[in-house]
Amino acid sequence: MAQASSHETEHESTTTGLNHRKMLMWAFLGSDCMFFGSLIATYLVYKGSSLSGPLPIDVFDIPTTSVSTFVLLMSSMSMVLSYAALRRGRMKAFRIWLLSTIILGATFLAFQVFEFRTFANHEVHIDCGHVVMEELTDLEKIVAEKCGQGVEEIEETIGLTPRTNLFGTTFFTLTGFHGAHVSLGVLWLLSLLFLSFRKGGITPAKHLDVDLAALYWHFVDIVWIIIFTVVYLFGVFEGF
């Protein structure tokens, strides 16, 4: 087994024995809770108040979002494994797990872009011959009203953008800022990866540099855990 690595918190010569930068990161994360908290509060306050669709039930695709959620969760696992490998001096494993985190993070972002574009181009299809009014959403009903003499099928693009309604505004702003946080994280991790190829760029002694990025990365993941439940899963409820 590899040499005994000091997984215990090293004692710094500070008043608390804790590292300045680590303390800064935790204070920052506490502050960032308030940032996302305000965005989530705005989302929830306006939930159910949109005057027109599309609404969450019209556009959300829970299976796909579950996959992207899973991807982001796994990126947290790869991140922590990357850090653990670094602490044990296993540089190759460190880089591989770090690269995996980056790829998974980028995949999550790709899913987000795909989702945003799909929402913006949301199409409503009504087959007039087989319409069952009780099973339609309010938006679909509006489109279905156009079924009349000789009309067999209707296809309309009613996209969801930040300008469309309150749902679009609050949804894209909240998930957009989350995505921006992820993007910054990906850039940070990429920088660390490049740095690790420089001589002495990243070493087990400099593990804090990776630890700080990891904390940020996990935070972005837990914000998504909240968003997935509160925005997507609760999307099936109109208001509260």
Added chain:
Amino acid sequence: MSQEVKSADNHGGHPTPSTYVKVALALTSITAVEVGIFYLEWLSYSIIPILVILSGAKFAIVVMFYMHLKFDSRLFTGMFFAGFIIASGVIITLMALFKAF
């Protein structure tokens, strides 16, 4: 300065990679359960507290194990949860002020 590694998992020691993988499995399972019960329409509004608890559990294990908060100084826990609690308070109060709860 550096102390002896204490064996395996908890007890003021340190999680091993196998712990991390177990946490990942838990995260996956809980997510699967969340999505699974999502389709049980008979649950109706009672799904809300259930989902809150489930995602709360995911939140907690990522924070405690991946972010190492369980094993680190309580000061960090305080710093983080100060923000989290006030943010939650603001969310709940604003919802109460805007909707009828």
Added chain:
Amino acid sequence: MTTKVFSIPRPIHPTGLWGWITTIDHKRIGLLYGVTAFILFIIGGIEALLMRVQLTRSELDIISPEVYNQLFTMHGTTMIFLVIMPMGAAFFNYVIPLQIGARDVAFPRLNAFSYWTFLAGALMLNLSWFLGGAPNAGWFGYAPLTGETVNPATGIDFWIISLQILGVASLAAAFNFIVTIINMRAPGMSLMRMPLFTWMTLVTAILLVLAFPVITVALIELFFDRSYGTNFFVVAKGANPILWQHLFWVFGHPEVYILILPAMGIVSEILPTFSKKPLFGYPAVVLAGVIIAFMGWMVWSHHMFTVGLGPIPNTVFAITTMAIAVPTGIKIFNWLGTIWQGSIDLRTPMLFALGFISLFTMGGVSGVMHAIAPSDAQQQDTYFVVAHFHYVLFSGALMALMGGIYYWFPKFTGRMYNETLGKTHFWMMFVAQNITFFPMHFTGMDGMPRRIYTYASGMGWDFWNEVSTAGAFLLAISFVIFIFNIVKSWRNGDQASGDPWDARTLEWSISSPPPEFNFVEIPTVRERDDWWDRKRQHSEEIVPAGEIPVDEEHSIHLPQPSYWPIVVSIGLLTLGYGAIYSIPVGVMGAVIGTIGVYAWSFEPVNEPY
């Protein structure tokens, strides 16, 4: 040999202007904050005087309504964000490391960045005067008045972007001071042995990092509505503009405690020193500060009593607002207990501290009157409120900050100010502020609304408005005396010793001004008010300040100056400007900022030299 980042060598011992631009020394940064804030105080004061001139008599036409709206918006925004907060920051910067026995703050470059970013925000806001008009919707910018339909001019955009930039500066500074105070105290200085000013700074910093993100989000939402057509406050899409008020005041109420707690901290330093007694009930004063900060989160809707929230919210917030007077009262009684039977020295700093207690209490009383929701229904949006907040912020916070300037002037400059001029300034200011602001209680009760550029002649408000205007000009004259005193004394006042007041805390144990490295040897603290204790019980241990053997400094390593903080600030300013006018400019700003951040990251804190 220093690290070269992008082939730019790091500055070593730069002098002159470059010395100031690349400084990371907390003392210099403190002075930069103080001088800049004072210049902005003059600008904000001129804005006030212009308003007072226009309001002197009914139906005057000296200032148009459009300009008047810009004046009160800029006056409020300036005084809060560009004067009181940065003056507090000036003291945090200069004094805190000295009070805790440290050589600098935890993140010196971040500290410099905070200052330059503050300057960027101040420039951005005041640029608006020249670029299409200043913001005109009040310092609280209620939607939908700030929406682009009714307010398409760029003034509001300048307001939004400046506040975001200032927010970055404040957040960076707050994080820095949290880590500094928790993690860089001298050996033996437990939390309950810290000076009260240090405690209040810690509490203020915690409030800052929790409150500012909320206004950041509110401003983002408003900016998106204005620039990108989102619907956060668009009533036609079902939005509720009251959301703006809530988000703003969830930030705004903790913000007023951010303004007052440092001032209270300063008073808690001055009173013991000039009474030759320790602070009465130190633990209670600390706890009261913490409780005020905590309860400050629960009162925000008292700014919204007349909005129609309903009887239950109004009742809840009325109760919490009245309750917060209790810890405030605890502080006041402990201050009185400090003075009681003390050996009182009525020099200028003490006069300001005593003035603070009396006048802030008056402001607090009108505050409790506002807390009673039905009573507030009459007072809201009248000059009664204007009277209230000027008593707590001008006669309160600013008085305490002035007291701090006089108190620490010898420490910062190595010179004594002129005591006669100081007392003259005080008395003139004390009398003048009452002449200016007290009558506003009357006009307010008599129905005079806020934010009006003139009023009809039959209202009966002329007389007290004339009185207020006279008082305002008297105030201005008192500040001319102050400026004269400061400038003259800084140039050739009497030399000040390390401890001209026979004071109690560690900053007085070193020379005036302190050497660059602050302490030859980091002291070990045994007591609260350790310096006082050492003077009285262990005087044999004291090496007189100024007799430090010079060789010592070669073994002390200080963080080195850096170019990158100001570079990132310039990037931020450019990004802000670009967000209003031009995407390419914004991108350029982001690029400059990013380069700066990377260069900063790769530059080690200390170079071997």
